[in-house]
Amino acid sequence: MLHELRIYQIFAHNREAFHARFRDHALPLFRRCGFKFAGLWECEGEDGLEFVYLLEWPDLAVRKAAWDLFFADEGWKETKRRTAAEHGELVGKTSTRLLRATAYNA
Numbered sequence: 186m187l188h189e190l191r192i193y194q195i196f197a198h199n200r201e202a203f204h205a206r207f208r209d210h211a212l213p214l215f216r217r218c219g220f221k222f223a224g225l226w227e228c229e230g231e232d233g234l235e236f237v238y239l240l241e242w243p244d245l246a247v248r249k250a251a252w253d254l255f256f257a258d259e260g261w262k263e264t265k266r267r268t269a270a271e272h273g274e275l276v277g278k279t280s281t282r283l284l285r286a287t288a289y290n291a
Contacts, residue, residue, distance in 0.1 A: 188223065188284040189240040189248065194232050194277035202272040203236065210264045218254045219247070232278060245283075 195203045215222070223239040242248040255261065268275060 186286070187242050187244070187248075189242060190282040190284055191238050191240065192230070192280045192282075193236045194230070194279070195227075195234050195236050195275065196273075196277065197234055199272040199275055200234065202268060203275040206264065206268045206275060207236070210261065214255060214258055214261055218258075219251045220255075 221241045223241050225236070225238040228235050228237060240248075242251075
């Protein structure tokens with residue numbers, strides 16, 4: 186088992202548009218592609234407002250297949266294009282960390 190930590194810089198001026206797109210479009214597609222969420226959060230980071238979520242994967246191959254399927258989805262590409270045209274870019278800097286439990290993890 187491994188976890189994937191995703192951190193997105195989001196912007197106060199289009200925050201609600203970001204959350205609507207994630208909740209109404211990305212989240213259902215993620216679930217259809219086999220993503221398992223451990224949690225979703227909003228926080229203040231070094232660069233301002235951040236959206237953070239944690240995914241659970243059985244292994245790297247399953248993770249890669251799910252992300253490939255997600256990014257190939259034409260509906261998602263159109264949703265991103267449309268929402269960016271309407272609200273501007275909804276995500277700034279992003280980062281990803283793959284987390285592997287230590288042998289002494291509780």
